[in-house]
Amino acid sequence: GYAVAGMMLATGASLSAQDAAPRPTPILAAADLRDGTDLSGPWHYSIDPFRSGIAGFHGGMPDSGQQRWKDVDVRAEMAKDSRVLYEFDLPHSPLTSLPSSWLTQAPELRHYDGLMWYQRTFAAPAVRKGRYFLRFGAANYATIVYLNGKQVGRHEGGFTPFAFDITGLMRDGLNQVTVGVDSQATEATVPPPVTDWENYGGITRPVRLIQTPDTYVDDAWVRLTRDGKMAVDVHLDGPQAANRPVRLRIAELGLDRAGTTDANGDWRATMAAPRALVRWSPDRPRLYEVAVTAGEDQWRDRIGFRTIERRGADILLNGKPIFLRGISMHEEELGVDPTRAMTPAASRALLSEIKDGLHGNFVRLAHYPHSDVTVRLADELGLIVWSEVPVYWRVAWSNPDTLNRARTMLAENILRDRNRASIAIWSVANETPVTDARNVFLRTLVGDVRRLDDTRLVSAALLVERGEGGDHPVMTLADPLADALDVMAINTYNGWYTQDRLTDLARSEWRVPVDKPLIFSEFGADARAGFHDPANKQKFSEEFQADYYRATLGMADHVPTLRGMSPWILKDFRSPRRQNPDFQQGWNRKGLISETGQRKEAFGVLSDYYGAKAEQR
Ligand code: GCB
Known part of the structure; x- marks a missing residue:
């Protein structure tokens, strides 16, 4: 799609030297607390599956009748002159409410994956002074923005903020914003097309018009250094x-x-x-x-x-060893028809289940940067955060454009959030098979993290090799990337994706470097809420999931360097690859609560375990 051709460095991020972390401009740190006009609410929308508004069908510029960003009165022009042709008319196209993914905006869009156009107008302030920025919390995945018929910028990456200075293009009275958002992933995007979550295309976080003086504080970072x-x-x-x-x-x-x-x-x-x-x-x-x-x-x-540090195999918060009692979550709100628009209430409903329900102190915000709403709430509630970029599974490791994309989104994430006390760990990847090209790619990201933020820990969720030790599984971490990380993290699904008997898990042997903390960044099993099978405990029953948790927690107790865990996952989440009609119906059912918030039996198992651990301190 158009997303890839010429879309790299869309934020204006400069990659002058290969060793310098890209710096998006503007940064507009703490933009969510700046004065501004919220452009949430009704926007017109129109699909463009063949991307006719991006390029003509023989290449080059689109035909004039297809240029969606044009600031024209289509009806009036066509009525006036019979030679005029327009095959769009955004101001007369249907309305929907933003932010939200288009997947829930109309039934026929439920599986739409491609380019969508959005448009609305806003009134310029009566007296204009200083600078004006159009700031997007996130748009998934590639975005092109026009104001009053002129292009103001492009951005790539579905989960990080971006802003454009529109001072020079604003006019008195009504201004027209047109946004093209293309959700389609390719082999070269981050993430690539195959994931295990719903690809919620669209403008999923607020769009705001922000005003600043001519000279303003674009970035400010205030923190404790490692030495206090x-x-x-x-x-x-x-x-x-x-x-x-x-x-x-x-x-x-x-x-x-x-x-x-x-x-x-x-x-x-x-x-x-x-x-x-x-x-x-x-x-x-x-x-x-x-x-x-x-x-x-x-x-x-x-x-x-x-302060957050590592000393040997310990993680120290304010100088004291801490065990991370966590859980993973996706950015997807409770309800039967989520649209990935995280309101403060939606976020609170999930985080309070972790804090109060599970007695947790830690959350893994998987598998991409979550809304600033969630990270701020973690600050407020007291939840330690693992934050990550969607470098997931099979990434185009040898493609320099892909690397630039990952570096840019990592920088955007860190620059948005490095004032958040809750964030303790930046993670650069999830379950990426070891190759030389992958090692170079991920080491570059680790270097970027360290240059942008020397006050936090760096991790990645790694794959582990499973072997046989006679009567017990032997799990070996042989990933060369471990050297570069502060915290090693492992996703383990023995007993769910493997034939291991749950009763054997406690005897698993873990061969991992002993001089660093280890986290189980994932483990989990599906269960359909309300499906009980106490006699056979088949997979997908609440009883199987509860037993799986007991067994895996028993195994965890025997790993000497384990310093935390974020099992998979708090809530059932939409995933197109999960189509067992009896149990999944398009949802990954590894949640401890269902999509509507119903707690499964395993919720109590983990809650008891964390409750007891919290007492032990
Ligand atoms: C994993 C992935 C996660 C999946 C999960 C699963 O290892 O990191 O994204 O959703 O397993 O349910 O298989």
Whole structure:
């Protein structure tokens, strides 16, 4: 599709040197807390399965009658002049409500995978001053944006934010925004076409018009360093970014520090952490109002402060060893017809099941960056987060464009979220078979993480080799990438995808490097909520799943370096590859709760286990 040709570096990210992590522009850190106009609500939509609005059928520019972004009154022009032809008319096309995936917007779109056009108008502020950005929380997968008939930019990647400066293209009165979103994955995209989740095409997170002064705080990162100092990095953008006075304030802590940006608009400072600082932890998720001022601009965020490190096989939070009592989740809300639009309420319903229901302190946000709504809520509720990019299964390891895509989305993810205390682990990949090309690719991503954020741990969910030890399975981690990681993570499904008897699992032998923490980033078994089979405990019964959890937790207890787990998965989620008509009906049923929130028996097994572990501390 058009998604691939010429779409790389769509954010304007520069990859000048191979060793520099790409830096998307603008960053607009903490954009969700900036003043702006929410463009959520009704938008017109129109399908374009042959991408006629992107290229003519013989290549080149589309015919003028197919140029969807045109700012024309189709009806009036055709009525006036009988030679005029338009084969679209977005302002008279049906309406739907954004954000949401188109899969739920009309029954005939349930399996649509391709290019979709969206359009709406908004009124310019009566008095315009400073700069205006059009900021998308996420659009899946490749996006092209026009304002008043002119292209403002493109972006690739379904789960990270992007923004365009539209100051110069805005006009008085009504402005027309047209957005083409193409959901189709190819061998070269990230993720590639085959995954185990629904590909929710469309604009799945809010679109906002954000106003800033001409020179504004584009990025600010305030954190504790590994040795417990307070550090700040600020980047200004605009005509007066250089040699500009800036100020960091955390009023509740009496912190007030002034500085001056350098010629590039950067200010960096390190200082002693204030005495009164209460460190963020799952038990006490304290957040502070942080302000950075520069000229007319006032940047703010709510930030928690903590340290996270590895010492030998231990993970230390604020200097103390911690066990991660977690679970994995997809970005998919409860209900029979989810559309991947995470409202605060939808996110809270899921995270509170982890925190209160399971006695958890950890969540793996699989398999891509989740909404900022969810990450902020994890900050607030006190859940430690594993955040990852969709480098999943069979990626085109040797394709430099694919690598650039992955690097750009990783950078966008980290730059959006590195002020979130909840995030402890950045993961660069999931279940990727070992090859030389893959090792080079993933080591590049690990290097990028370390350059962008030296305060967190790096991991990847790895594959493990299964062998026989006579009467017990022998699981060996022989992945050369393990060297590059702080935390090793393994997905294990013995007893579900293998013929192992659950009663043998506890005797499994784990051969893993002993000098680093290990996490079970996944284990799980399907069960259809309400299907009981106490006598035979066949697969898909609640009893089988509960037994599987007991057995796997028993196995986990015998792995000396295990420091946490995020079983698969909190909630049943849509997956087109799961078509057992009796039990799955298009859903991966490994949830501990069903799609409507019904708890399965295994929920109680894990809840009891975590409850007891939480007491042990
Ligand atoms: C895995 C994948 C996850 C799948 C899960 C499953 O290992 O990482 O995305 O959904 O297994 O259910 O098979």
